[in-house]
Amino acid sequence: MSLDYRAPLRDMGFVIGEWLDAPSLWRTVPQWSDLDLSTAQQVLDEAARFVQERIAPLNASGDLEGCRFESGEVAMPAGFAEAYSEYVEAGWPTLALDTDCGGQGLPQLLDVALQEMLAAANHAWLMSPGLTHGATACLQAHGSERVQRDFLPKVASGAWLTTMCLTEPQAGSDLGLLRTRAVPDASGDGYRISGTKIFITGGEHDMTENIVHLVLARLPDAPSGTKGLSLFVVPKWIDTPAGRERNGVRCEGIEKKMGLKASPTCTMAFENALGWMVGEPHRGLASMFVMMNAARLQVAMQGVGHAQSAWQRASAYALERVQGRAVASSSVAEARASAPIASHPAIRRLLLDSRAIVEGERVIGYWAGHWLDVAAHHPDASARQEAATLASLLTPITKAFFTENGFAAASNALQVFGGYGYIHEYGIEQTVRDSRVSMLYEGTNEVQAIDLLARKVMADRGEGLRTLLAHLRVEASRCRECTHAADSRTASAGERLDALCADVERVTRDVIRVGNDDAELPYRVASDYLALLGWLLLAFAWARTLRIVSAATAAGDADPFYVEKRATGAYFFDYPLTAFEHRLALVEAGCKAALPAAGHVAA
Amino acid sequence: MSLDYRAPLRDMGFVIGEWLDAPSLWRTVPQWSDLDLSTAQQVLDEAARFVQERIAPLNASGDLEGCRFESGEVAMPAGFAEAYSEYVEAGWPTLALDTDCGGQGLPQLLDVALQEMLAAANHAWLMSPGLTHGATACLQAHGSERVQRDFLPKVASGAWLTTMCLTEPQAGSDLGLLRTRAVPDASGDGYRISGTKIFITGGEHDMTENIVHLVLARLPDAPSGTKGLSLFVVPKWIDTPAGRERNGVRCEGIEKKMGLKASPTCTMAFENALGWMVGEPHRGLASMFVMMNAARLQVAMQGVGHAQSAWQRASAYALERVQGRAVASSSVAEARASAPIASHPAIRRLLLDSRAIVEGERVIGYWAGHWLDVAAHHPDASARQEAATLASLLTPITKAFFTENGFAAASNALQVFGGYGYIHEYGIEQTVRDSRVSMLYEGTNEVQAIDLLARKVMADRGEGLRTLLAHLRVEASRCRECTHAADSRTASAGERLDALCADVERVTRDVIRVGNDDAELPYRVASDYLALLGWLLLAFAWARTLRIVSAATAAGDADPFYVEKRATGAYFFDYPLTAFEHRLALVEAGCKAALPAAGHVAA
Known part of the structure; x- marks a missing residue:
């Protein structure tokens, strides 16, 4: 049996072409006027080949070998740097980057599919280039001309890898507690950054000739809390007229983790490190959120990738591994x-x-990616606005729901392997360990959930949610119209979807009240x-899928895929x-029953 | 903050004394006539001290160090062998063993509590003595006089550790596929065993001077399938008149696993190894099931132990770690x-x-342990019979439900630690990794679930289940009688429990029909x-708990524990x-909707 990752290209094509009908957007956007489904599929085929041949084979070996830390240097596992060079050379980091920034200008949607493939094949390897898009977006939006000149081309192309330096020992989700300081440099050019950052993915490695850190720090006159944070770009190496100089940033160690053994999680010490401000003073968090939001849909697709690769392995194993007798056997011989x-x-x-x-999550993840494209490129401003609202709602849902399901799917797949699942051999226990981090x-x-309910749904008193539900109800109504007798499934899916929308609307009203x-x-x-x-969205995904299948089979298409x-x-x-x-019962329970006080959690 | 394991002694005492009222059984059993709650609590206190001081401190170090395999030998992590010697010397292996076999003759119930503590403190260490009880029971029940003489005292006392050699590369859950052979020895004494066994816990180690393997193998004339398996006892070392001789059994390697790094999982090669039959020819599986059933409640308690230790760590952390602001704050200062x-x-x-x-699982696990005591010692035969039926129903439920919840609780605890949960430092990721194996x-x-439904509930057309439900309904009715106005909770818990029993009865009838x-x-x-x-039983556990608390507080007891x-x-x-x-909705769904065929699972 083959347990090698194979990208689900047919399903990806189905979602992009049939479920989303993405070309109907592409045709309205001048830069995509030449793009059609067959070109898109070629891009995905090429991506799949690269991922399957160059990235996936490094997954198990990377986990076994891990990263090695010695006197401030980090050695990556064998093959990682070479595969990364090819990735940069082939232009994958700039797939969806605007052409005027040196990118290929393709839809985000295709990049979302690429992210899914990379996560499925080798999550640890993906961690290295994982922040390139976010850092690029951040520097594009907030970098000064000088910062853009010095850093953007190298960052965007992937030639230099980037980090996001937020967390400090005393401050995890609560960024208001950050203490790292930035003072203007005596030369008048730039700032000197001092402080310690922890959990820095790729803070040090031997994959690229330079590493660019984006660092949150406080200016001397900064107010306390999150409104006193500024953002700085701090390279590992600085180009000076006298040559390349090592900056005052050092890796002090890497973490021993549950998974992602091939991705170094570094403690970084900044000591008078020279950096340049990105964006306005004290507005660093807003600049960095550009990075974090871009990253969240990528993380969501990690959940999809993990579930996909775990399911693939487990199903290949389950179809070959012989154990016990079939339950419902048509003959005595078969039963024996x-x-x-x-x-x-x-x-x-x-x-x-x-x-x-x-398969439902792939639909919704790509739908979210497609809304990013609509938000950026649709000719109509109100369509762009609506798309931005939808993408902003979908981001926390997909991030949290997909990553929780990804971990659960990995654990379920491990269960299929029985005792063999617990040992390293089949790679499934690695997927369980690796996938767990995406929930964190x-x-x-938990932060995603509060972002969704308190800061998005409740903040506009359900307005954005109603926009989302309107899309689902249009679909429900189309499904209900599929009344040919051979296909009661589609109509009943439409009815169910309608009922779920009503439940969500009602319980949202209750929560607000x-x-x-x-x-x-x-x-x-x-x-x-x-x-x-999350479940509502999957019902939407499957309702439309059933309707598409219905139409195709009614038209005589007997494709086994359908x-x-x-x-x-x-x-x-x-x-x-x-x-x-x-989940509905739990939300309703929450509307009725308060929780015991904090002290009650003590064991 | 302290993240060290502390046995929940007060809760254990509550379950034994108040919830179970175990002494009412003890008083009817001559060998326990001197046993009272205060003695039982002393035993638990002593166990807790030993476990906390000697076993728990080896948990993290054992995980880091792991087992080392070299030329057939396995070196255990530092401290493991010493702690085990003390454990044997203190007599913990024989706590619940009959006095006429050299044991202390205490109730199984106390041993169940001990198992919970050991699993919570150090699951990997517990794996070594994990089979002692089962092997002792198997040799007691099925060993010939000669086998009992040569092996039973050393096995029962823990002086020699034991293994259970079932699995072979081609046969996991399906034991009918086993191929290991046994032929009568030319000397006429014993058999020669040849074959390879995998996944053998503690197949080789340096903890005891001898290791006793219980091995399933086929005699030359054996029928195929599970009815052709015989059981043999095969020691690592054989005492001969000429001295101690090494037997033909060798460890060929140990597995790299997701967790339990400090427990060697061995591939064992038997080459003409000398062994003696245990029980009748071709009836080996029945003999070994004695071991497996004893082990299943122990495994269930691992689920409880993991959940307990994970919750303890997470709650200690959550009460000290400062992040963000309280939601419902009574003052502006507090909110800031x-x-x-x-x-x-x-x-x-x-x-x-x-x-x-x-806390609910502790009640049900101890309840199951208490039924084992009733089944073994109650003066009335019909009470013993009923207890055996209940214990047999509870075994698969507790094994599967508790271990699934144990893994989930560990993962939830990891979530409380945020990013810190993913690194080794706080030990919680180890609990996630270690706890996963108990589901396998x-x-x-899945095998437990089929054992419960097909082989237990359906096989007697719900008779045993009705016995179980009768106990729950008695409790429900007592709860409903608690009608004082200050305590509507107990009465409504009784009503809920009654409704759940009716649901279970109805859906069981549907499934059978x-x-x-x-x-x-x-x-x-x-x-x-x-x-x-599982959920029904937890509702039962909590309903009676609420009734006990109700009675105590009505009597003026304002103990914060209540x-x-x-x-x-x-x-x-x-x-x-x-x-x-x-779960009810899922069982009902299963009654209505068949599954797509096996081939449909392919990715």
Whole structure:
């Protein structure tokens, strides 16, 4: 059996072409007037080849070898730097970068698919270039002319890798507690940064000739809290007229982690390091949020990638591994013969859950990516505005919901392997370890949930949410119109989707109303509320999928791909979607019952 | 903050004394006539001291150091062998062993508590003595006089450690595929065993002077399948008149695993190894099942131990770690000050879920242990029979449900630590890695679910289940009688418990009825059905707890322990118990919707 990663190119093409009908946007955008589905598919094919041949094979070896720290230097696992050079040379970092910044100017949507592939193939390797897009966007938006001149081309092309230096020992999610200081340099050019940052991904390595740190620090006159943070660009090496000089930033060690062994998580000491400000004084957090938001959809796609690769491995194993007898056998002889474990319903449930969830998530993740393209390029300003609203709502949902499901899918896949899953050999325990981090970084999933409910849904009293629901209801109504007798599934999916929208609307109203007098309410239901919207979105994804399949088969298309989609969609509505009612019950519970006080958690 | 494990002695005493009222059994059993709660509590206090001082401190170091394999030998981590010697010397292995076998003859219930402590403190270390009880029971029940003479005292005391050699490369859960052979020795004494066994816990180590392997193998005339397996005892060293001789069994390597790094998982090669049969020819599986059943409740308690230690660490951290501001603050000053993360409702929910589940599970796990004592020692034969039925039903439920919850609790605790949870420092990622194995070994959780539904509930058409439900309904009715106005919680818990019992009864009837024509049905709903009973049992645990607290506080007892119990119980019924309805919906879905065929799982 092959456990090698294979990008689900057919499904990716289905989502982009049939589910999203992305070309209908592309045709309205001058720079994409030449782009069609076949070109897009070629890009994805090429990406898949590169990822499968050059990146995936380094996943297990990278985990085994890990990173080595010695006297301030970090050695990456064998093959990582070479693969990265090829990645840069092939132009993958600039796939969706504007052409006037030296990019290829393709849709974000295609980059979202690329991110999924990279995460599925080798999450640890992906960590190195993981911040390139965010840093590029940040420097484009907020860098001075001088900073852009000195850093942007190298950062955007991936020639220099970047880091995001936020966290300090005393300040994780709470950035107001940061202490790193920046003082104007005596020369009048730049600032001197001093302080210690922890958990810095790729703070030191041997993959690129320079490393560019984006660092949050306080100016001498800064107010306390998050409104006193400024952002600085601090390179490892500084080009001076006298030549290249080592800047005052050093790696003091790397963390021993549960997973991502091939990605160095560094403690970085800044000692009078020379840097230049990015954006306005005291407005550094706003500048850095450009980076973090770009990163969140990437992290969401890590959840999809992990679920995909875990499900692929587990299904390949389950179809070959022979154990026990089939339950429902058509003959005595068959009943006596050993059967592949995929024939055992309990194993099939685990695999079907993953399939239904990952294929639904791919739709929603790409939908979010497509809204980014609409927001940036649609000719109509109100369409751009609406798209920005939708993307902003979808970002925390996909980040938290997909990464939680990615970890669960990895653990379910491990279960399919039985005892073999617990050992290193089949790689699945690595996926469990690697996937766990995505629930923590770029804002923990709890922070995402509060961002969604308190700062997005409640802040505009449900206005943005109504925009989202309107899209879902249009789909529900189209599904309900599919009334040919051979296909009651699509119509009933439409009815179900309508009912779920009504549930979400009602419970949102309750949360807003009860929350008026009970300030803690949104914070105690936020995580369940986020998951509730996650399941709603998957129902939307599968409802439209069923409608597309319906239309195709009604038109005589007997493609097995559609047959499988219909079976998976039916399974989704029968089984996994029961989780919607569970989350709804939890949100309703939260509206009624306060929590015991903080001290009560003590063991 | 202290993250050291502290055994929850007060809660253990509460369960044994108040919830179970175990002494009412002890008084009827002659060998326990001197045993009272204060003696039992002394035993637990002593156990806790030993576990906290000698076993827990080796947990992190054992994980870091791991086991070293070299030319057939396995070196255990520093301190493991010394701690084990003290454990044997103190007599902990024989706590619940009959006095006529050299044991202390105390109730299994106390040993169940000891198992929980050991698993919470150091799961990997516990793996070494983990099979002692099972091997002792197996040799007691099935060993010939000669085998008992040569092996039983050393095995029972723990002087020699034991292994259970089932799995072979081609045969995991499906033991019918085993190939290891046994032929009578030319001398007429014993058999010669040849074959390879994998995943053998403690197959080789430097903890005891001898290692005793219990090995499943086929005699030359054996029928194929599981009915052709015989059991043999095969020591590493054989005492001969000429002195001690090395037997033909060698460790060929140890596995690299996700966790339990300090427990060697060995590949064992048997080459003409001399062994003696245990039990009848071809009946080896029945003999070995004695071992496996004993082990399953121990594994269930690992789930409780992991949840307990994870929750303890996370709550200690959450009460000290300062991040962000409290949501519902009574003053502006308070709102501006940073607050411990335990004050954040999302974090509190994670911790409260763990607390409510682990305290409920402790009740049910000890209840199962207590039924083992009733089954073995009650003066009345029908009471013994009923107890055996209940213990047999509870074994698969506790094994699968508790271990799944243990892993989930560990992952939730990791989430409380945020990014710090992902690094080695706080030990919580180790708990996630270690706890995952309990869902796999001693029969995967899917195997437990089929054991419960197909082989237990359906095999007697719900008879045993009705016995279990009768106990729950008696409790529900007592709770409903608590009608004083100050305590509506107990009465409503009784009503809820009654309703859950009715749901379980109804859906069980549906499963049996629909399953008559749909052979696959029980296999596709078994895991959800098991979890459904798990939640039902936790509701039972908390209903009686609320009633006890009610009675105590009505009697004027204002012990904060009771106040906390009441708050946790209320939380349990408000929030976590919503999972019951989710599992019910999934079982109902299974009654209606068949699954796509096996081939459909392919990625």
